[in-house]
Amino acid sequence: MDPMVELDTQPWDRPAPERAGRLSMYGVLPEEFTAMGAPGRGEHIFGMIQRPWEYREGFPRLSREIREWLAANFDTALPEVAECHASEDGSTKLMLRLGDGECIEAVHMPRVVRNPRVTLCVSSQVGCAMGCAFCATGTLGIRRNLTAGEIVGQVLTALRKLGPERPHAITLVFMGMGEPLHNLEQVHRAIRILNHTKGLNISTRRITVSTSGLVPGIERLAYLEPRPWLAVSLNATTDEARSALMPVNRAWNMARLRQALGAWPLGDREKLTIEYVLVGGENDTPEDADRLADWMGELRRGHNVNLIRMNEHEAASFKEPAEAQVDAFVARLKARGCFVTVRKSRGRDVQGACGQLVKNGKDSELRSANC
Numbered sequence: 001m002d003p004m005v006e007l008d009t010q011p012w013d014r015p016a017p018e019r020a021g022r023l024s025m026y027g028v029l030p031e032e033f034t035a036m037g038a039p040g041r042g043e044h045i046f047g048m049i050q051r052p053w054e055y056r057e058g059f060p061r062l063s064r065e066i067r068e069w070l071a072a073n074f075d076t077a078l079p080e081v082a083e084c085h086a087s088e089d090g091s092t093k094l095m096l097r098l099g100d101g102e103c104i105e106a107v108h109m110p111r112v113v114r115n116p117r118v119t120l121c122v123s124s125q126v127g128c129a130m131g132c133a134f135c136a137t138g139t140l141g142i143r144r145n146l147t148a149g150e151i152v153g154q155v156l157t158a159l160r161k162l163g164p165e166r167p168h169a170i171t172l173v174f175m176g177m178g179e180p181l182h183n184l185e186q187v188h189r190a191i192r193i194l195n196h197t198k199g200l201n202i203s204t205r206r207i208t209v210s211t212s213g214l215v216p217g218i219e220r221l222a223y224l225e226p227r228p229w230l231a232v233s234l235n236a237t238t239d240e241a242r243s244a245l246m247p248v249n250r251a252w253n254m255a256r257l258r259q260a261l262g263a264w265p266l267g268d269r270e271k272l273t274i275e276y277v278l279v280g281g282e283n284d285t286p287e288d289a290d291r292l293a294d295w296m297g298e299l300r301r302g303h304n305v306n307l308i309r310m311n312e313h314e315a316a317s318f319k320e321p322a323e324a325q326v327d328a329f330v331a332r333l334k335a336r337g338c339f340v341t342v343r344k345s346r347g348r349d350v351q352g353a354c355g356q357l358v359k360n361g362k363d364s365e366l367r368s369a370n371c
């Protein structure tokens with residue numbers, strides 16, 4: 001059976017492992033602390049552990065009674081930084097070790113617009129089941145889902161190490177390892193925590209979940225609150241070509257995906273993003289640009305086509321597109337009324353760019369150009 005079809009019955013959908021059988025305190029909401037009998041206000045505990053600007057080693061601003069209660073009832077550790085690779089372009093790839101020794105990667109990308117801002121690309125799974133042909137992570141297969149506590153912990157570890165502290169300067173993108181909609185329950189719990197006004201309070205407008213096109217997940221996410229913004233990786237313009245690049249298309253083809261996007265209940269000023277990795281000689285012709293515009297239809301108005309140049313890596317034989325081909329593709333889409341951006345890849349020299357996140361697994365199995 002296709003690995004994508006039975007969403008709820010796959011082995012990686014089992015209850016998430018917790019260190020020593022205990023729940024991470026970073027995956028708990030304020031009202032849950034209260035319901036669990038915390039010796040203090042749940043909101044106070046939540047704020048102290050979730051807000052980087054409140055953080056002090058050992059949480060001295062929490063009473064001793066609360067600290068002992070937390071230590072007795074929860075896993076209080078964050079993911080550890082196992083490796084840190086700084087790119088020449090200012091971005092940093094962090095390899096984070098989880099409680100059971102598995103490793104994931106997050107990429108921290110500062111940028112200066114008017115004020116300094118950081119985009120943090122986070123992982124939702126250890127490995128990935130989707131098997132996209134152009135993606136290094138896909139070659140690993142799936143090892144397990146992350147828990148909400150591990151996803152939140154990933155964000156807090158990166159922010160404590162590299163900043164910024166204030167939520168208005170943070171943009172979160174679920175574009176690291178894994179298919180977030182394969183782990184929707186834990187990803188959405190993490191978003192509730194990261195969006196909570198008593199915690200980091202990151203606006204849902206600054207949280208984007210990127211999917212390979214898992215239609216049942218899109219349809220479920222559409223009606224969850226709080227709801228992040230959605231990005232979908234398309235990457236081809238015919239079912240035949242897309243199925244060859246992205247096996248998910250065999251289960252939910254382009255027409256079905258387009259139908260799900262058309263039904264997405266857009267919020268005020270909300271935009272959908274259609275991501276398209278341009279692979280040299282594979283999907284970068286003028287005819288592809290025309291078919292892409294046709295497929296978008298009404299989505300051309302106000303929504304964003306984000307073109308990404310293929311990042312070459314040793315796990316796949318695909319090539320980067322020629323610069324002239326990219327320019328012609330952009331011009332053709334614009335002529336058809338599409339709003340187009342070309343994403344600047346960050347962290348390419350440290351294998352931290354899109355589709356290059358491959359280093360994971362137990363410590364003994366790490367493999368990367370930087371190891």
Ligand code: SF4
Nearest residue numbers: 128130132135138178
């Ligand atoms: S592109 Fe995303 S969904 Fe596809 S294999 Fe890579 S990590 Fe998984």
